[in-house]
Amino acid sequence: MPPSSWAAARSASSVRLTQRATVYGEDIASGLYSQVLIRSLRCRLISRNTNNTGLPTFDRAEDMAGRDFWFDPTAYIPEGSQVEVDGIRWQLKAGTFQSLGDCTPPAAKMCMAVRQQVASF
Amino acid sequence: MADPAPFNAAAMLQYIQTLVAGLSGLQQTYIGAPESIATRVNAFVTIGDTTPRPKANQLAQRNPEVMVTFAYRVAGAEQNAELTVCSLVDELTMAVYADRTLGGTSQSAELNMGINREPAYMDIGASEVRRYVVLITGLQTASTP
Numbered sequence: 001m002p003p004s005s006w007a008a009a010r011s012a013s014s015v016r017l018t019q020r021a022t023v024y025g026e027d028i029a030s031g032l033y034s035q036v037l038i039r040s041l042r043c044r045l046i047s048r049n050t051n052n053t054g055l056p057t058f059d060r061a062e063d064m065a066g067r068d069f070w071f072d073p074t075a076y077i078p079e080g081s082q083v084e085v086d087g088i089r090w091q092l093k094a095g096t097f098q099s100l101g102d103c104t105p106p107a108a109k110m111c112m113a114v115r116q117q118v119a120s121f
Numbered sequence: 122m123a124d125p126a127p128f129n130a131a132a133m134l135q136y137i138q139t140l141v142a143g144l145s146g147l148q149q150t151y152i153g154a155p156e157s158i159a160t161r162v163n164a165f166v167t168i169g170d171t172t173p174r175p176k177a178n179q180l181a182q183r184n185p186e187v188m189v190t191f192a193y194r195v196a197g198a199e200q201n202a203e204l205t206v207c208s209l210v211d212e213l214t215m216a217v218y219a220d221r222t223l224g225g226t227s228q229s230a231e232l233n234m235g236i237n238r239e240p241a242y243m244d245i246g247a248s249e250v251r252r253y254v255v256l257i258t259g260l261q262t263a264s265t266p
Contacts, residue, residue, distance in 0.1 A: 030148065031149075033159075092247070093247040116157040116246055
């Protein structure tokens with residue numbers, strides 16, 4: 001699913017990148033996302049579930065855990081990477097990366113992110 | 122045929138989880154379907170049908186099902202995913218046939234992979250995975266009032 005239309009339509013300049021992320025790549029041997037690719041990436045996680053149509057009817061907790069991940073437009077993040085923001089891991093969904101704005105570098109970059117499970121709540 | 126095994130779904134599930142965790146090349150094994158996966162090569166073990174039936178006076182039987190789902194995070198490596206799944210399936214098959222009592226938790230276990238005729242891919246926590254399901258069916262017997 002592409003990033004939500006409301007978010008895509010949001011003015012790029014209105015999103016302040018006030019959070020910081022560590023970007024992780026996969027360690028081939030272990031399969032874990034343990035290779036640090038970028039530290040202190042300027043970013044912002046924005047909830048995708050802000051409609052006013054009533055209660056959502058998702059099946060599981062992870063379906064509520066989708067966010068739009070806006071990040072520093074000068075940065076390059078490989079698709080399929082994970083990011084950690086405030087101690088929480090998020091999987092960046094391949095195929096949802098967008099550059100916004102008709103300029104170089106783009107005014108903003110964003111993609112869809114899904115929270116990763118912790119061992120137990 | 123081996124001695125009857127009592128109704129104990131958890132024991133069969135946990136035995137199979139231990140069996141699966143020992144497969145070479147597997148990086149993470151879960152009991153229950155995870156919301157996301159931590160590694161590239163994963164498996165999760167879940168309980169299926171456990172419907173009982175009367176066997177005789179004061180005797181019931183059932184064929185409990187345990188599903189082993191292999192989940193390989195593809196990330197563009199479809200060939201590696203397919204070949205790894207092949208190895209895991211072969212190894213699990215031999216492990217089950219080495220002890221069809223599943224450590225005494227089943228009288229006789231059978232394998233069924235017929236659900237996998239079409240290649241299946243799924244999304245787990247925003248990661249695309251190749252999914253392959255192995256259905257292990259046991260036989261358990263219980264005395265009833």
